[in-house]
Amino acid sequence: MTTSSTISPQLETVRRIARDVAGPFAVSVDREGRFPQEAISALQSEKLLSAYVPTRLGGLGLSVTELSLMCEALGQRCASAAMVFAMHQVQVACVARHGRNEFFQNYMTDLVRDQRLIASVTSEAGVGGSVRTSICNIERSGDACSVRKDGTVVSYGEAADDLLMTVRRTSEAVASDQALVLVAKSQCDLIPTSSWDSMGMRGTCSPGYIVNARFKPDQIVPDPFADINAHTMVPWAHILWSSAWLGIATDAVTRARSFVKDTAKKLGATPPTAARLSEASALLQLMRAQVRERAQHYDQLLARPDGGADVLSSVPFAVQLNHLKLNASELVAEICTKALRITGMTGYRNDSPYSVTRHLRDAHSAALMIGNERIHAANGALHLVYKDEAL
DSSP states (O other): OOBTTBOOHHHHHHHHHIIIIIHHHHHHHHHHTOOOHHHHHHHHHTTGGGTTSOGGGTSOOOOHHHHHHHHHHHHTTOHHHHHHHHHHHHHHHHHHHHOOSHHHHHHHHHHHHHOOOEEEEOOOTTTTTOTTOOSOBOEEETTEEEEEEEESOOTTTTTOSEEEEEEESOSSSOTTOEEEEEEEGGGEEEEEOOOOOOSSOGGGOOOOEEEEEEEOGGGBOSSOHHHHIIIIIHHHHHHHHHHHHHHHHHHHHHHHHHHHHHHHHHHTSOOTHHHHHHHHHHHHHHHHHHHHHHHHHHHHHHTSTTTTHHHHTSHHHHHHHHHHHHHHHHHHHHHHHHHHHHHHHHHHSTTSTTOOHHHHHHHTTGGGTTTHHHHHHHHHHHTTTOOOOOO
């Protein structure tokens, strides 16, 4: 596990890719609304798409803490590349931690060899944004399965090699009886239903598709979806997304600091904007502490003999993890707004070295990824039985 005094070579590699590849292409990725292929290809060449795969299967066996620092580094240069990397790692974790049959073990060796990119298909038309409910269901005919899902947002679907989908387990099952299914793109017919011309995170390229998939029963992740969701999908998503947002906020403050320093040199005195810089920096420090602490805490739970299962299934853990997502998604937008107020019109321009326009647009996606209102509503219900105790 990476600590403040030990930087893994893989993290240094990601920082180099962020600086030398993701950063230089970030403007064109954003302007053209295109997939950050250069950054993802560079990560693939270093075998980093299989970073979490256990070493016994050829992966790097990295921790969540290490992956979160990688997302942070990428987020400082290109938020779209950081989010694609983060979401892919969430899918890998679900497969690696819960795919306990031969198909998934073999798939992970393929992932290491081919550096396959996994897209997320959790959103669905008609369920109001809930990943715990599906209208579509698995249809079985002998040893063959099929599903038709109307995915409203299929993250980087065109660029992905495989899709990890939430579906209802059977037509007779209640809507909340979910399963995860991993299918190759070659097993699917994808019918576009929308485009992706978004305000921010433009390079994530996540339009809607109707997904018609055909697959074998062993491509259904064996573990109950409730456990996958509570133990892996939600913790990984909240931690790695927050890390990417932390990267955005960090670069916004860096640009604001450069502006204040350059202004001070011109004036020969401390400018009034220095006080605002202090405010933004304080919020950034708070955000960094929260994000990194949750990543380290999660790794500590996984290191327990029982894998921390009792804690991962508990109400306090769910509430505190939701707090992380809520706080990080609000802080990134607030920090970027403060950076804009510091840099003024130079930060408002797209062609300025102090520009924070892309940062601010990307930051506003954070509150929409699993809507904060939905999370507050869920937390409100949990608070009826929640005791605010340290885990």
